[in-house]
Structure formats: structure tokens, C-alpha cells
Amino acid sequence: MPNKTEPIFCRSRAWIELDREALRHNVEGLQKLLPNGCKLMPAVKANAYGHGAVLISRELNRLGIKAFCVATVSEGIELRENGIVGEILVLGYTHPMQFPLLKRYDLTQTVIDLPYAEILNKYGQKVKVHIAVDTGMHRLGEPCKNIENICKIFRLPNLKIEGIYTHLCADDTDLPKDRAFTLEQGQAFYNMISQLKERGFGYPKAHLLASYGLINYSELGGDYARIGIALYGVLSTEADRKCCSLSLRPVLSVKARVTTLKTLQKGETAGYGLQFVADCDTKIAVLAIGYADGIPRSLSCGIGNVLIKGSKAPIIGRICMDQMLVDISHVPNVKSGDIAVIIGQSGDKKITACDLAEQTETISNEILSRLGERLERQLI
Numbered sequence: 001m002p003n004k005t006e007p008i009f010c011r012s013r014a015w016i017e018l019d020r021e022a023l024r025h026n027v028e029g030l031q032k033l034l035p036n037g038c039k040l041m042p043a044v045k046a047n048a049y050g051h052g053a054v055l056i057s058r059e060l061n062r063l064g065i066k067a068f069c070v071a072t073v074s075e076g077i078e079l080r081e082n083g084i085v086g087e088i089l090v091l092g093y094t095h096p097m098q099f100p101l102l103k104r105y106d107l108t109q110t111v112i113d114l115p116y117a118e119i120l121n122k123y124g125q126k127v128k129v130h131i132a133v134d135t136g137m138h139r140l141g142e143p144c145k146n147i148e149n150i151c152k153i154f155r156l157p158n159l160k161i162e163g164i165y166t167h168l169c170a171d172d173t174d175l176p177k178d179r180a181f182t183l184e185q186g187q188a189f190y191n192m193i194s195q196l197k198e199r200g201f202g203y204p205k206a207h208l209l210a211s212y213g214l215i216n217y218s219e220l221g222g223d224y225a226r227i228g229i230a231l232y233g234v235l236s237t238e239a240d241r242k243c244c245s246l247s248l249r250p251v252l253s254v255k256a257r258v259t260t261l262k263t264l265q266k267g268e269t270a271g272y273g274l275q276f277v278a279d280c281d282t283k284i285a286v287l288a289i290g291y292a293d294g295i296p297r298s299l300s301c302g303i304g305n306v307l308i309k310g311s312k313a314p315i316i317g318r319i320c321m322d323q324m325l326v327d328i329s330h331v332p333n334v335k336s337g338d339i340a341v342i343i344g345q346s347g348d349k350k351i352t353a354c355d356l357a358e359q360t361e362t363i364s365n366e367i368l369s370r371l372g373e374r375l376e377r378q379l380i
Contacts, residue, residue: 014256014289015376017344018051020059022249023379026233027063029246033214035221041207043228044079045071045091050294050371051232051252054082055379061085069226073098076107089130089163092140099123108162112140114149121156130163130204133192135185137169144192154201163205163224164193172212172240182213186220211235215246229365236363238354250352252368253344254375256289258308260336261328270325271317275301283329285313287340290322294371295342296360300324303359306340309333310347313340343367 030040042065043049048056057068057079066086070076076088089108094101096119102109108128111117120127131153134141142149144166154161166189170178189208197203205223211230213220233250235241241248264270264278287306291297296304300318306326307313313326328334343353353364360367 011255011339011376012257013376014254014287014293014374015378016050016052016371017253017255018055018377018379019249019251019253020379022233022251023056023059023231024063025247025249026231026251027060027065029248030214030225030227030230033218033246034225035218038209038222038225039067040065040231041067041069041087041089041224041226042231043069043091043210043226045069045075045228046369047075047371047373049229049232049365050368052377053078054084055377056251057084058082059379067224073101073105073107077101077105080105080107087162091132096120096123099125099127102127110140111142111153111159113142114146114153117153117156117159121158124158126158126160128160128162130165131161133164133166133189135166135188135192135208136181137167139167141166144188147192147195150192150196151199151201154196161202161204163207165207165222165224165226168208168210168213168217168220171210171217172236174216182217183220186217212240215244229368232368234353234364234368236354236357236365238352238358241354250344252353254289254295254342254371255344256287256306256340256342258285258334258336258338258340259288259323260286261334262286272320273318276317276325281329282327283334284316284325285328285334285338285340287324287326288322289340289342289375290320290324292321292372293375294367295319295324296356296362296367296370298360299356304356305351306342307344307346307349307351308338308340310349312349 044053047053069089071092073094111129111131132141134143170181207222207224209225214225233248264282270276297319302314304315305312311331313328316325316327353367356367357364
């Protein structure tokens, strides 16, 4: 399929830069951890965790990766319409009205349980599927103990079963209870596969590892590793990053323009709700980025910072939908048009997605995946 015409990347307001070399470095590092016979199946759902699904997937195709997973049919269609080749597995629910799109765009659908498999079978055309098996997450998947139901899925004539998988839910730590639970999940999964083989069913591709699973439990094996957050050079928390021996490089930086400068006199206020009151003469900069771009509003009123000319500038007042204010009283020579770094590096200082996650009491996955569509994105 022909690639769509891309807009000119002009760094006009606020944007995302994607480090091509960092992505390659992460891919190579993760590939070294893969068990024998296992391949990467990057998770490029949620716009590749905010990075830009098409840009990231094209680069991964260029690096030889030919399997991807997404959350929705529409995410898969976007990849196909932009020339992405290889298997694209839809991990989530697809409404029966959208079943024709699976065939049209050569997408592989997850079978979330036996009733759903029967609905998909009634569509009447051969559809490529992977079967989700629940080994303890209690989310999607036919419970692995229901071996007869899983066998019924294999017998449905219109399902072309190419894979079977489960999702580990406590693989991000090495605590004894979490390790025991994770290993129990792996044992349950492979016991189920053994039972299928004993009943004469073919052996499709099997997978259970995601980022933390590959890093902490690579011995569980599988044919694919559904790498998400680690691919982008980040882990969910700073504590996780410090405990990880794998060298990862963040792929993404978020930057915005300084649009104008103002000087507040002592006692003057700035922003909505009069939340900032200058306790002395204060120089502030207005940045062209806000919560509609995915910057958490909870970073307001001095919780968060940005970097300008290698110096930290505290966020003052409330972050607005399209703009934010920062204190630049101690940053010399700032002018309109200068660049502020919201995530990334300026001089010898860094602000990471994990930093923002810690300040807002969440995980980096959420910070990244909520970055807005109107931020221009480019691999550099």
C-alpha cells in the first residue's frame, strides 16, 4: 500500500523527537535476551506508547521486525494503510461489525474466550487468530483449566489458529510471592499446551513474555516476546530502571517553544485561579504546550519543571489546555523562540518520563501513551 503524504516537520510549536539510534540500540539489546527461537513482537498500541505507531513500525520494519501487536482494529488498519508489513495481532476485542476489516487488512484477531470464538466462527470466512488463555490475570482469555473449551475453539472450522498466548501479571518484580505466581502462570500455560498436543491439536506459535517477562523471566521461553515499554528505552518506574541490568536508551524527547516573556512585580499573580503569587519580582516564560498535549495538569504549581538552556525552570500556576508558565528568573538570556525540554536532555540535565510519573504518582507507560496527537513527531 502507498504511504500517506506526511506533513512537514517544522518544530513550530511543540513536538516529539524520536532517536533512531536509541531505538536500534534497544532492539538489539532486547534481541540478545530472547530465548532460542523467540522473536520480537513489539507492542505499538496506543500510538506506540505515544511515540507514533507508523514512524516506529516503519523503522522496526527497516530493522527486520515483521510482527507487531496493537489493541484495536483501527490501530492495525493505520499500520497497513501506511505500508507496514508482517503479522499484526489485535490484542483486544473487535466488534462483529468490524470482522470484515480483519480480512481486508490482513489482521490477526485475538480470541478472548469460547463464546467470542463461536461468534467469530459464524462470520463464515476464514480468519487468522491467536487464542488468549487466562492463567491468572483474570482479564481476557479462556481460563486455562477449561481445556475442553479450548479444544472446542480449535475445532471451529473458520478459525485459522496461528498462535496462543497468555499475559503475566506479576513479572515486574522478583519478590518471592510474585516470582512464585509468575512461574505458576508459566507452568499452567505450558501444561495446557501439552494437553492440546496430547489431544492431537497442532502446535501454534505460543507467547507469554512482555517487557518485564523478557527481562526477568526469559527462561519461560515462547515464540514471541510482546515488548512494549522497554522497546522505547523506559521502564514503568525509576526504581525498575535502577534494578535493570539491561542498557536502555529513551527514544522520545518532548520539546516546546517559548512564545513570550513577562515580568511580574512582587504580589502579582499569574494563571488560572490566582494560584501563583510572585513573592518577588519574577521573570516568567510562556510555553506553547499544555494538558491537551498530554502534559499532566498535576505537574502544576511547582510540582514539575522544564529545562531551558540547561537549567531547571519550575512550572508555576496551573497548566492550561494549550500553554504553561515557567519561572525563568534564574535562567539567563531566554528569548521568544527558544526551546524548552519537557522530557529529554538539555545540557547536563535530564527530565525523564519516570520523573514525571513519580511526580504525578503514576507510571511512565501512562505519561507516554497520553501524549497528544497534535505534537509533531519525527525520527532523527
